[in-house]
Amino acid sequence: MKFDIDIFNAKMKEYDSEKLVTNNWGIKKGTNNLMMEYTYNPEPMNASLLENFRTWEQESSSPNIKVADTETGLIVTCKIDYVRPDKQLDDHIILMTGFLPKGNTPTLCFAQVLVEFTANENLNFNTEAITNQTVEKGSDITSTLIKILTKYCNLLPNSIKSQSEIGQMVDAPKGWKYFPDIVKANIECMAESIY
Numbered sequence: 001m002k003f004d005i006d007i008f009n010a011k012m013k014e015y016d017s018e019k020l021v022t023n024n025w026g027i028k029k030g031t032n033n034l035m036m037e038y039t040y041n042p043e044p045m046n047a048s049l050l051e052n053f054r055t056w057e058q059e060s061s062s063p064n065i066k067v068a069d070t071e072t073g074l075i076v077t078c079k080i081d082y083v084r085p086d087k088q089l090d091d092h093i094i095l096m097t098g099f100l101p102k103g104n105t106p107t108l109c110f111a112q113v114l115v116e117f118t119a120n121e122n123l124n125f126n127t128e129a130i131t132n133q134t135v136e137k138g139s140d141i142t143s144t145l146i147k148i149l150t151k152y153c154n155l156l157p158n159s160i161k162s163q164s165e166i167g168q169m170v171d172a173p174k175g176w177k178y179f180p181d182i183v184k185a186n187i188e189c190m191a192e193s194i195y
Contacts, residue, residue: 001074001099001106003060004193005034011189012036012055018044020185025057033057035081040178051175052083053182054090058190073100073109076190080182082175084118092116093179095186096129099194106194111145113183115152125152142187150180 012022022038034057041050061075080093094114099106112129127148135144156176
């Protein structure tokens with residue numbers, strides 16, 4: 001199995017194209033790294049909800065490495081930036097995924113997310129690795145991960161309020177609540193970019 005960034009580019013462009021508007025891969029000024037910038041808006045008719053994100057070029061393991069106890073597959077990781085509205089800071093989502101071949105179809109066998117906040121490390125969050133053995137009954141890996149991430153993101157405004165009382169942060173950027181949607185889009189497009 002191999003991961004193809006050009007297929008990922010095409011899949012992101014096709015993914016809910018009213019809410020998620022992507023650019024092609026490009027080089028970030030001052031770096032040699034490829035990244036894809038995009039906007040996300042859950043209500044395209046309401047411009048005030050628009051937020052900016054970028055996905056950096058994925059890193060993938062050598063094909064056929066040991067991903068599970070007895071099976072070999074492919075590990076794909078990436079960093080996703082949430083570009084804060086002031087464009088001075090960004091927060092990071094580190095997405096780690098593993099895929100196993102099931103017939104001719106790559107199948108997600110684990111996913112994990114680390115969220116890092118630039119201005120307040122006390123809010124950083126790391127999920128456990130979600131596998132078929134740890135998913136909620138009747139669920140799958142992606143849905144379980146998104147449910148955990150959604151629950152955490154919904155708690156952020158209260159965390160910010162208690163933190164701001166000791167002078168660390170004031171307002172929770174509204175883009176934080178979109179993290180689950182952005183992670184889901186990236187996982188689904190990454191899965192479709194493996195051959």
